[in-house]
Amino acid sequence: MTQTVRNILIVGVGGQGTLMTSRILARVAVNMGYDVKATEVHGMAQRGGSVVSEVRYGEKIHSPVIKKGDVDVLLAFEKLEAARWISYQKPGGKVIINDVRVDPLPVMTGKAKYPNDIAQHIAELIPDTTIVDATELAVECGSAKAANVVLVGMLAGALDIPGEEVEKAVREMVPAKALDTNIKAYRRGVDLCK
Amino acid sequence: MKQLMSGNEGIARGAYEAGVTVAAAYPGTPSTEIVNNLADYAGVYAEWSPNEKVALEVAMGASFGGARSLAAMKHVGVNVAADPLFTFAYTGVNGGCVVVSADDPGMHSSQNEQDNRGYGIFAKLPVVEPSDSQEAKDFTRLAFELGERFDTPVMLRVTTRLCHSQSMVELGEVLEQPLKDYKKNSQKYVMLPVHARPRHVAVEKRMAELREYAEDTGLNRIEWGEPGLGVITSGVVYQYLKEVMPQASVLKLGMTNPLPEKMIRDFAARVERLVVLEELEPVIETQIKAWGIAVEGKELFGNIGEYSPEMIETRLLAPDLPQPVVLQREIPPRPPLLCPGCPHRGVFNVLRRMRVAVIGDIGCYTLGALPPLDSMDTMVDMGASISNALGIQKARGEEFARRSIAVIGDSTFIHSGITGLIDIVYNQGQTTVVILDNDTTAMTGHQEHPATGRNIKGEPTPRLDLEGLCRAIGIQHIQVVDPLQLDVLTETIKTELARPEPSVIIARRPCALLVKEPVKARYYVDEDICNGCRLCIRLGCTGIHWKEEEKVAQFNLDNCISCGLCPQVCKFDAIKTVEE
Numbered sequence: 001m002t003q004t005v006r007n008i009l010i011v012g013v014g015g016q017g018t019l020m021t022s023r024i025l026a027r028v029a030v031n032m033g034y035d036v037k038a039t040e041v042h043g044m045a046q047r048g049g050s051v052v053s054e055v056r057y058g059e060k061i062h063s064p065v066i067k068k069g070d071v072d073v074l075l076a077f078e079k080l081e082a083a084r085w086i087s088y089q090k091p092g093g094k095v096i097i098n099d100v101r102v103d104p105l106p107v108m109t110g111k112a113k114y115p116n117d118i119a120q121h122i123a124e125l126i127p128d129t130t131i132v133d134a135t136e137l138a139v140e141c142g143s144a145k146a147a148n149v150v151l152v153g154m155l156a157g158a159l160d161i162p163g164e165e166v167e168k169a170v171r172e173m174v175p176a177k178a179l180d181t182n183i184k185a186y187r188r189g190v191d192l193c194k
Numbered sequence: 195m196k197q198l199m200s201g202n203e204g205i206a207r208g209a210y211e212a213g214v215t216v217a218a219a220y221p222g223t224p225s226t227e228i229v230n231n232l233a234d235y236a237g238v239y240a241e242w243s244p245n246e247k248v249a250l251e252v253a254m255g256a257s258f259g260g261a262r263s264l265a266a267m268k269h270v271g272v273n274v275a276a277d278p279l280f281t282f283a284y285t286g287v288n289g290g291c292v293v294v295s296a297d298d299p300g301m302h303s304s305q306n307e308q309d310n311r312g313y314g315i316f317a318k319l320p321v322v323e324p325s326d327s328q329e330a331k332d333f334t335r336l337a338f339e340l341g342e343r344f345d346t347p348v349m350l351r352v353t354t355r356l357c358h359s360q361s362m363v364e365l366g367e368v369l370e371q372p373l374k375d376y377k378k379n380s381q382k383y384v385m386l387p388v389h390a391r392p393r394h395v396a397v398e399k400r401m402a403e404l405r406e407y408a409e410d411t412g413l414n415r416i417e418w419g420e421p422g423l424g425v426i427t428s429g430v431v432y433q434y435l436k437e438v439m440p441q442a443s444v445l446k447l448g449m450t451n452p453l454p455e456k457m458i459r460d461f462a463a464r465v466e467r468l469v470v471l472e473e474l475e476p477v478i479e480t481q482i483k484a485w486g487i488a489v490e491g492k493e494l495f496g497n498i499g500e501y502s503p504e505m506i507e508t509r510l511l512a513p514d515l516p517q518p519v520v521l522q523r524e525i526p527p528r529p530p531l532l533c534p535g536c537p538h539r540g541v542f543n544v545l546r547r548m549r550v551a552v553i554g555d556i557g558c559y560t561l562g563a564l565p566p567l568d569s570m571d572t573m574v575d576m577g578a579s580i581s582n583a584l585g586i587q588k589a590r591g592e593e594f595a596r597r598s599i600a601v602i603g604d605s606t607f608i609h610s611g612i613t614g615l616i617d618i619v620y621n622q623g624q625t626t627v628v629i630l631d632n633d634t635t636a637m638t639g640h641q642e643h644p645a646t647g648r649n650i651k652g653e654p655t656p657r658l659d660l661e662g663l664c665r666a667i668g669i670q671h672i673q674v675v676d677p678l679q680l681d682v683l684t685e686t687i688k689t690e691l692a693r694p695e696p697s698v699i700i701a702r703r704p705c706a707l708l709v710k711e712p713v714k715a716r717y718y719v720d721e722d723i724c725n726g727c728r729l730c731i732r733l734g735c736t737g738i739h740w741k742e743e744e745k746v747a748q749f750n751l752d753n754c755i756s757c758g759l760c761p762q763v764c765k766f767d768a769i770k771t772v773e774e
Contacts, residue, residue, distance in 0.1 A: 013528065026360060030198050037326075038198075039359040041302060047558060047637075048736060049530030063437035064326075064359035064430070067503040069515055083525050087518035103739050103750075104528035109566050109731050110740035112526035125519050 005058030006159060007066040011085045012077030013102045014048050017148045021075070022053035024152055024169045029057035031165055037064040050081060050104075073158050075151060078102045079119040079131075086122060094158045095122060095129040096193065098151060130154065130193055137188055142181035149174070149182045153189020163190060199363040201356040204327035205294060206231035207363065208334030209264045212290070213371025215239060216256035218249035220609060221638035222268030223303035224357035225296035229266050230641070233650045242641055242650045245576070245609040246271035250278050250293060257291035257347070258383060260374035262338050266294035269310045270575065274610070279347075280317045284393040285383050286345035286400075288374050290338035293319075294350045299473040300500035302354050303637075305556070305575065307499070309474035314349055314451035318397050320404055321349045321451035322413065325432040327361040333413070333448060335366065344400050344407070351450070353473065355430045355500065405452045413448030416461060423510070424465025426458065426478060426489075431471045431501050438507040453481055462487045469494070469510065473501050532561050534737045535706035535757035538630055540677040541601065542567040543733055543763060544684050550691065551598035553586065555579035555606050558637040559630050562601075566732040570601075577602070577610025584614065584623045592624065596691050600627045605635040605643040608658065612667070618696045619668035626690045627698050629660060630677070632705040640708060664698045671697035678703060680762045706755065715756040716772040719747045723768035730760040730769065 008025060012018040019040055026038045040053035054066045071089050075096045076082030082097045089095065097119045106112035115121070123129040132154065138146040149170060156166040167183060174182045199207065205228050209217065217240045219229035233240035243249035246267040256263035267275060272295050279293065295313065298304040314321035322337050324330040330352065337348040381389050408414060419441045427435055428447040435444065445461045447453070462468050462482075470479040470491035479491035494509050495501065507513060532539050542562035545552050546569035554560060554570035555578060563570035572582055583600035602611045607629050618625045635641040642648045647657030664672050671693060673686050683701065690697040719738075726745040730738050737754030738747055747768075761769040 014530065026198055030196075030362070035362060036198055037359060037361045039355060041358070047530035047533065047561065048528075050528040061361075062433045063503050064355065064361065064433065065503060067438065067507070069504070069518060080525065080528070083521055083523065084528075086521060089519055091516050103736075104526050105531050105565075105734060106526045108736065108739035109734070110728070110742055111565075113524070113742075114526070115523040118521075118523055121521060121523055125521070 005056060005061060006072050007070050007090070008055045008073045008075065008155070008159070009052065009066060009071045009085055009088055010055070010075045010077075011050070011052045011081040013081065014051050016077040018051050018053055018077055020173070021148060021152055021155070022055050024166070024173065025055050025155060026057075028161060028165050028169050029055070031168070032161070034058060035061045037061045039064040050084060052085065073155065075155050077151065080104065080114065082122055083115070083118050086126070089126065093126075093128065094193075095126050096151070096154050096158060097122065097129065097131045099131050099133045100135070132192060138185050141185040141188055143178065145178070146182050146185035149185040150189040153186040154193040157190040157193030163187075196362045196364050198360050199327045199331070200227065200358060200360050201324070201327050201330045201352055202227035202358070203231050204324075204330030204363055205266070205334045205350065205352070206235070207365065208331035209292065210235045210238060211331070211366050211368050212262055212335040212338040213369040214262045214264050214338075215371075216253060216261050216263040217241075217266070218243045218252040219266040220244065220246050220249055220271060221635050221641040222271050222296070223638055224298060224354040225266045225268045225271070225294060226638045226641065227357070228294055229264075230650070232264070240650055242643060244644060246275040247278060250275040250282070253291055253293070254278060254282050257287045257289045258376070259288070260376050261289040262291070262371055263289060264292045264294065266296065268304065269295055269297040269308055270304060270306065272310050272313055274576070276313070279313070281385050282347050283317045283319050284385055284390055284397055286396070287341055287347055288376070290341040291347045292334060292337045292341065292350050293347055294352065296357050297351065297353045297474070299353055305573070307474060309477060310349070311351055311450055311477045312475060314351070315477070318401055319347060319349045319451065320344070320449060321351050322448060323351050323428045323450050324356060324448070325429055325446070326356070327359070327363045329448070330356065331363055331366070336413070344404055346400055353429060359430070401452060405455070408449055408452055408454035409456050411449060414454050414457060415446055415448075416457070417444045417446065419443040421464060422466050424461055424468050425471055426461070426468070426482070427471040428478070429473070431473060434501060434503040434506050435471060438503045439510065447478070450478060453478065455485060458482060459485070459487065462489070471495070471501065471506065529564055530561060531564070531734055531736070532558065532567075533706050534735055534753045535755040537632055537677040537701065537703035537706065538562060539567070539733055539735065540680055540683060540759055541628060541630060541701050542569045543759070544680060544687060545569045545599065545601075546732075548684070548687065551586070551594070553579045553583040553598060553600045555602040555611070557603035557606050557630070559601065559603055564734075566734045576606055577614055580611050580614030580625065580627055581617060583625045583627070584618050584621070587623060587625055592694065595624045599687070599691065600625055602627065602629055604629055604631040604633065604645050604660065607660070608644055612663070615664065615669070615698070616667050623696055624694050625696050626687070626693075627696070628687070629698060629700045631660065631700050631702040634705050634708060636705045636707070640705065660700060669696055669698050671695065672700065673697070674700045674702055676703055677701035678757055678759055680759070706757070711755075713754070713756050716751060717749050717754060717756060717761065717769050718772055719749060720768045720770050721746050723766050725766060727765070729763045729765065733759060733763065735760070
């Protein structure tokens with residue numbers, strides 16, 4: 001067991017499946033014998049708003065909340081959300097950005113502009129940034145529905161979590177008939193972030 | 195065996211281990227999952243009550259009846275339950291009773307951020323504050339013993355961060371808790387003035403005993419570190435402190451009312467600098483200052499919003515932190531919004547176009563107040579829409595009454611709207627009330643309520659008949675409409691507003707998240723016809739957005755569920771259906 005604490009920030013838009021992903025990660029960390037704390041947003045903010053969940057694991061964890069500037073891995077299900085939380089990043093930390101654009105209300109109504117090159121801009125400032133179209137990869141693996149599993153795989157790769165631990169969790173969460181597709185999607189994700 | 199649990203799951207587990215058999219609540223973020231979880235434990239009767247006052251009275255009754263019981267609510271719910279709560283402190287308990295107050299510093303999902311530790315002092319109740327899920331379980335369990343020992347209900351005060359954070363919990367044995375005897379004792383339980391006077395004396399004696407207990411309870415403990423800085427803290431803030439300043443000396447309070455004066459004096463005398471870390475109000479700090487002890491707190495941290503680990507680190511240590519990454523781009527905000535197909539959207543679209551004053555209420559539909567729907571004038575508390583509307587109309591007269599309307603959700607109406615409606619009939623108002631009936635308590639995560647016809651376990655139960663209820667109250671004009679039929683809805687609202695009598699419009703359609711209908715049609719915008727008027731954009735739906743380059747609307751079919759609203763608002767028939 002490593003002595004260091006790992007801090008993972010998972011961000012996205014309400015309804016994208018960020019909570020499910022953070023719960024999988026927390027469960028995996030528990031299975032690996034770590035102390036784990038996680039925190040998430042419920043209620044009104046979930047209705048299409050910006051959502052964030054935080055997972056911390058290590059030998060001993062006190063705060064469920066990650067200190068600003070301490071994020072080891074930022075996983076963004078949507079690129080504008082990556083930008084919103086980038087100031088929490090630890091120098092030298094990893095960023096995984098799903099190349100998906102979901103317009104927030106002010107953009108939908110024409111009151112604000114969506115910064116088109118936002119993912120590339122982040123990649124310029126933070127060297128360890130991986131931009132991926134998880135949906136496209138999932139389609140290649142058999143189903144667009146496996147997009148979140150690609151991201152889970154990337155997270156596992158980035159955190160260097162042993163593959164069988166997460167695969168076990170993936171097996172528990174997906175229907176049997178979709179298992180092959182999801183395992184394929186998961187491994188594809190791991191390979192991207194090794 | 196250890197398992198990962200949220201604070202709310204920990205509270206539920208602690209209550210179960212303590213032998214709780216009756217639990218009641220009205221849903222409210224961040225408290226909802228407590229009684230939701232308790233409902234899954236064998237041998238526990240759990241209910242969604244119509245409101246928090248009823249929930250507390252049910253739990254209180256169970257306590258009088260000799261059972262261990264629990265009532266859970268969000269901080270503002272305690273205001274609703276305050277009437278029974280204050281006098282419950284006088285009667286005391288038979289079976290132990292824990293009242294959970296889930297406060298919301300930072301107002302993640304609330305209309306204010308009141309600090310309910312104040313209720314502990316005001317109502318004279320012991321207040322227990324856990325700092326993680328393990329303590330949430332253990333302190334809940336202990337609170338029942340504490341309450342029975344001192345003959346008092348106990349307030350378990352938690353915050354959003356505690357409720358919705360997960361951490362490891364070692365489960366305990368489940369206690370066999372036989373029902374206590376029920377004996378009539380009117381001196382204790384009938385709070386006539388003649389009985390209440392000696393009970394007040396008993397309450398003060400109990401508080402004195404609790405102050406003694408506070409000095410040596412395991413709930414409060416000192417962790418000695420360096421003597422340079424001593425911190426007194428409680429709740430999840432303790433965890434933030436341990437994270438950023440593990441070297442500090444800490445007096446961790448698990449019981450924040452009453453405070454252990456001697457323990458605090460001793461601690462203060464042995465540290466060079468004394469700081470209180472407490473979110474929101476200076477509840478602990480003020481008492482310490484009253485004892486003449488020098489202490490810092492609110493002048494460093496303020497009384498607004500949540501604390502964070504970096505806030506504690508920077509304000510106490512002023513360290514050299516690495517500069518955060520700064521982006522050279524404007525990041526537009528992402529406010530929450532009504533879901534695609536949400537039935538509330540139709541109502542707010544019509545009300546905005548009619549330019550009436552909308553006296554609003556609490557629920558998902560409060561999002562109708564935000565741009566672009568921008569159609570709500572007031573929102574204060576559960577049920578306020580109806581009585582606020584009567585008041586504003588009595589103040590401004592009949593002409594204003596024809597241009598103003600109350601909107602309230604089904605669950606909120608049952609919670610606190612019914613008495614307001616009675617007032618309108620009784621005092622001959624002419625208010626029009628729209629009940630947004632989506633057959634659920636949506637915002638807190640789709641809980642059942644009396645008009646859904648299902649109980650907390652989803653089992654069938656007699657359904658409250660909203661039309662029948664309004665009729666019985668004396669409303670003569672009750673219309674039921676589909677909120678997505680804009681022409682009918684508009685006409686109905688016009689007719690009812692014009693009437694010099696009160697009326698109720700029930701806008702009935704289930705929450706779009708509960709109905710999984712196949713998408714009926716695939717829309718597109720005919721760009722030759724669309725003139726960029728933005729009427730459809732003003733619906734504020736993720737299914738349709740503005741294309742700046744072409745100055746036209748465009749669909750995002752991933753989100754559209756073809757609810758049919760935007761084709762109805764388009765005056766130029768530019769929204770068309772793809773012929774399959």
